[in-house]
Amino acid sequence: MRLLTFLRDPFVRRGARDMMVFGPAMAAWAIVTGVSMSQSGLGTSLSLLMSLIVFAGTAQLASLPLIAAGAPMWVVWASALCLNLRFAIFSSQWRVHLGHLPRGRRVALGYLLADLNLVAFQKAWPGGTYQPGQARYIAGGAISCWLLWQSGSIAGIVLSSSVPLAWGLGFAGTLSMLGIAYSMLTDRTSWVAAAVSASAAVAAFSLPLKLNILVAIAAAVSASLLMARARRAAGALRADAP
Amino acid sequence: MSGLGAVPAWAYATCTILGMAVVTVLSRGCFLWPKREVRMPAALQRALQVAPLAAIVAVLAPEIFMAHGEIVGTWRDARLAAALAATLWYAWRPGVLGTLLAGLAVYLPLRLGLGW
Numbered sequence A: 001m002r003l004l005t006f007l008r009d010p011f012v013r014r015g016a017r018d019m020m021v022f023g024p025a026m027a028a029w030a031i032v033t034g035v036s037m038s039q040s041g042l043g044t045s046l047s048l049l050m051s052l053i054v055f056a057g058t059a060q061l062a063s064l065p066l067i068a069a070g071a072p073m074w075v076v077w078a079s080a081l082c083l084n085l086r087f088a089i090f091s092s093q094w095r096v097h098l099g100h101l102p103r104g105r106r107v108a109l110g111y112l113l114a115d116l117n118l119v120a121f122q123k124a125w126p127g128g129t130y131q132p133g134q135a136r137y138i139a140g141g142a143i144s145c146w147l148l149w150q151s152g153s154i155a156g157i158v159l160s161s162s163v164p165l166a167w168g169l170g171f172a173g174t175l176s177m178l179g180i181a182y183s184m185l186t187d188r189t190s191w192v193a194a195a196v197s198a199s200a201a202v203a204a205f206s207l208p209l210k211l212n213i214l215v216a217i218a219a220a221v222s223a224s225l226l227m228a229r230a231r232r233a234a235g236a237l238r239a240d241a242p
Numbered sequence B: 001m002s003g004l005g006a007v008p009a010w011a012y013a014t015c016t017i018l019g020m021a022v023v024t025v026l027s028r029g030c031f032l033w034p035k036r037e038v039r040m041p042a043a044l045q046r047a048l049q050v051a052p053l054a055a056i057v058a059v060l061a062p063e064i065f066m067a068h069g070e071i072v073g074t075w076r077d078a079r080l081a082a083a084l085a086a087t088l089w090y091a092w093r094p095g096v097l098g099t100l101l102a103g104l105a106v107y108l109p110l111r112l113g114l115g116w
Helices: A002-008 A010-039 A044-054 A057-068 A073-098 A103-111 A115-124 A134-160 A171-183 A188-203 A208-240 B009-029 B042-049 B051-065 B078-092 B096-113
Strands: none
Touching: A002 A010, A010 A044, A010 A057, A010 A115, A010 A134, A010 A171, A010 B096, A044 A057, A044 A134, A044 B009, A057 A073, A057 A171, A057 B009, A057 B051, A073 A103, A073 A115, A073 A134, A073 A208, A073 B009, A073 B042, A073 B051, A103 A134, A103 B009, A115 A134, A171 B051, A171 B078, A171 B096, A188 A208, A188 B051, A208 B042, A208 B051, B042 B051, B051 B078, B078 B096
């Protein structure tokens, strides 16, 4: 009965409906992730496990070449963490709207919230303040998003498990990471960070344990901090000039 | 996939995946966990801003430009051609799905047809 009340709630329904605006794009992205997992040599059951519990598309795609190359698990975790750091920033934003829930529920719901959930939410509730009904809106979107993502991902895993690895379909994952990376190039700092990271990852490739990934991330973050400091110094100089 | 000594490869991979799930829970829940609201320091937030892009590019660059531990020495490589096509598509019509399809439309014929 409680489930029925939940499904009939107008806020829950609106949350689900707003999320489905992204439905086709999300389904396609889920299928590609499923195909890439099963084609990276992970196998069907491990791909299903990863899909069901990791539930973070970008981190999943990025981990595949590392796992295939035999990287130690802490390197895989560290790069997944770097990719997921944006969620830490998001979680401090979600806090405003979910802070009134009990801790267990907050964290469980937070686990389901990725990029598109925030995009949809901010469009529906501009202003960034708490209002009643928001938690139900968020839950409606999160649950429909989870269901759609898992269906697409599982379909991708199952359908591609009979495709020979020699086709190299796993490269689809690399191509979608390329598209995501381009969409993150928004200002000069991000271009410089990407260039530094790419050069460092290739230059340090011969390091053992896939440590080139962590070296590249550290180099790019340092470069972006240096740029911010240089900008501040330049601003201060201009302010001092007569 | 590789195992560590006596640990079978599937067990090692399962542990890796379980750990990744923990990373998802921690990153999405870290500011939801404390009883009182904690603000993220602005300096930390700035430092974290480029980390996701840096991580994705770090994985991506060797996947496109390298083969067998060395920079690709030939232009007859399906991955380079596909990445170029995907880049041109993105410059024309920004979007992840179109970029992926444009890249695959070049990659699959070159790889399956010409064996690049």
